[in-house]
Amino acid sequence: MxxxxxxxxxxxxxxxxxxxxxxxxxxxxxxxxxxxxxxxxxxxxxxxxxxxxGPFYLRELGAQLYAIGYLSLPVVGLTALFTGGALALQIYAGGVRFNAEAVVPSIVAIGMVRELGPVMAGLMVAARVASSIAAEIGTMKVTEQLDALVTLSTDPMKYLTVPRVAAATLAVPVLVGVGDAIGIFGGYMVGITRLGFSEVAYLRNTVDFLEFWDVASGLVKGAAFGFIVALTGCYCGMQSGRGAQGVGRATKTAVVASAVMILAANYLLTELFFSA
Amino acid sequence: MIELQNVHKAFGRNQVLKGIDIEVARGESLVVIGGSGTGKSVLIKCILGLVAPDAGRITVDGHDALTAERTAFLARFGMLFQGGALFDSLPVWQNVAFRLLQGRGKRPRDAARDTAIGKLRRVGLKPEVADLMPAELSGGMQKRVGLARAIADDPEIIFFDEPTAGLDPIMSGVINALIREIVDEMGATAITITHDMRSVREIAHKVAMLHGGVIRWHGPVDRIETSGDPYLDQFIHGRADGPIESVR
Missing domain, CATH: 1.20.5 (Single alpha-helices involved in coiled-coils or other helix-helix interfaces)
Known part of the structure; x- marks a missing residue:
């Protein structure tokens, strides 16, 4: 060769x-x-x-409802306010092209309650809560607090995971409801101050075109997103590696994974609820 | 009696325990010594069922550690963790009374708090400490709170994982004395893991040395100086030269 x-x-x-x-x-x-x-x-x-x-740790559930629900209100509210305002501006700018400016209130309302309200609330809670749950449980694992729980005859799944997941599943729909209202209010403020709508016309258009299922579907999405966020945070925390690096990686994974899962679940639920 | 028979445990390719055989009689205080990474903590985690052994059998008064009903089995144990492992989110008294506030033996909060304050007093802490958070305590105080939690429900068996690690010599002496007093007055069976030879002499009735995944030497504490075992001699005198490699 x-x-x-x-x-x-x-x-x-x-x-x-x-x-x-x-x-x-x-x-x-x-x-x-x-x-x-x-x-x-x-x-x-x-x-x-x-x-x-059982056993159910109701005191823990209460603490988590406060931490996940009440303390997330400011960030969800602010996000919804700005999103509602920006949505009104965008829809108006698009609607002007074919003389459909009048749809701004109804599209803002429907867009907020069906999509942006639950998704924005879910993502904000993912950023705020999934990270903190993963960091907290990860640190507990690293410092042997999880082992200590077991030696004290307490199942970490029942004491840590269940109250957090239940609290997030209950609290996020409430956050979505509050976010929806604030987002619509943001659109309303922009509509009457910047886009020339009258208060009465804007409110009538908002209410007349909004249906019960529009709101309910968003709340159901909120419950699903809350479940995903807390579950992912707990899972990543429990799987955390050793040391600060392990906890840091668990926290990052919790946020990224829960955000991706929220967006994927949002698509699937929208298909389920609204597919033609 | 705690009995381990031919217990093996590996993590991946790292064979940590290679056939542990040891018995601890009721009311006996056994101290397990050995170099870092020799599997001392894994040993007590296997007894508690926190880590499942790959082979072998562990029994406590005849009950298999793996198949016994978990809640009743664990209710017999108290454990002081190396870093304290206090729950950051709970005040000191709730840490101490944790077991008393839930489960089958749940007590009213006031009664649990009173018991917690009593146990805090027993380990030399004032009642004012009860409402502090763990982060507000010094290392020595955290160890004492961990000790109070370990004895809160008057367990029959207590494990101490490096009870004096990170403490100054005076605080180490205080913790050693407390452990000895508490174990004696409660009549509890105790297994302590330590590198601290002062702890060994103050706490132990018997000593077991773990090396190479097996119990290298086992005997009464008053025989450690005359054991004739080169591994034990090197360890208790802290010599760099000897059969135990200093680079591991």
Whole structure:
């Protein structure tokens, strides 16, 4: 065999093994992803089962309702206010092109209660709550507080996960409702101060075109997003690695994963509720 | 009696316990010594069921640690963790009374608080400490609160994981004396993990040395100086030269 042919054969072999390595890496990543989905699904199922069986830590539930619900009100309210205002401006700017400025109040209302209210509240709660839950539980794991709970005959799933998930599932729909109202108010303020709407016409258009299911679907989405946020925060905290780096990674993963899951769940729920 | 038979545990490729056989009689205070990373903490976590052994059997008064009813099994234990492991979000008295505030033996909050204050007094802390948060306490105070929590429900068996780690010599002496007094007065069975030879001499009835995943030496505390075991000799005298590699 000539030196040139041998070189070509060696190069082909190298390319072949590089392709195999890439394929193996892809296989490993897929396997890890599927394993993570499996673990997370099992954790979600266990949480649901524990939510139905006592003991229930009502004091913890109350504390979490305060921490997740009440303390998230300012950030959700401010986000909704600005989003409602910006939405009114955008719809007006688009509507002017085909003389449909009058739809601003109804589109702001429908857009807020069906989509932006729940999604914005969900994302804000994900940023604020998923991170803090993951950091708190991760730190508890690193400092052996989870082990201490077990030695004190207390199941961390029941004491930590269930109250947080239940509180978020109950509190986020309320936050969505409050966010919806504030977002519509933001649109109203922009409508009457910047876009020339009369107060009465704006309010009538808002109320007349809004249906019960528009609001209810947003609240259901809120409950689903609350469940996702708290569950992801708890799961990432429980899976946290050692040291500050492990807790930091758990916190980051909790926020990113819950945000992605909220957006995916939002699409699926919209398909379910409103598909033609 | 706590009995371990041929207990094995590995984490990945790291075989930590390679066949532990040991018995701890009721009311006995056993101190487990050994270098860092030799599996001392894993050993007590296996007994508590926090870590499942890969092989072997652990029984407490004949009840298998893995199959016994968890709540009743764990109710017999108290544990002082190395870093205290106090719950950051709860005031000191609720940390101490944690077990008394939930579960089957749940007590009214006032009664639980009174018990917690009594246990805090027992470990030399004033009642005013009860309403502080753990973050407001010094390391020594946190250890004492952890000790008060470990004895809050008068357990039959108490584990102490590095009770004097990170404390100054005076505070170490105080904690050692407290452990000895409490174990004696409660008649509890105790297993203590430590590197601190002063703790060994003050707390132990018996000593077990863990090395290479097995119990290297086991005997009464008054025989550690004359054991003739080169591993134990090197460890208790803190020598760099000897059969135990200083770089691990």
């Amino acid at each position: 000539s030196a040139g042919a041998a070189g070509q054969q060696q190069q082909r072999r190298r390319q072949g093994s590089a392709a195999l390595r890439a394929l193996a890496a892809l296989g490993r990543a897929t396997r890890h992803l599927l394993a993570a989905i499996g673990h997370f699904s099992r954790y979600a199922l266990l949480t649901l089962m524990h939510m139905l069986r």
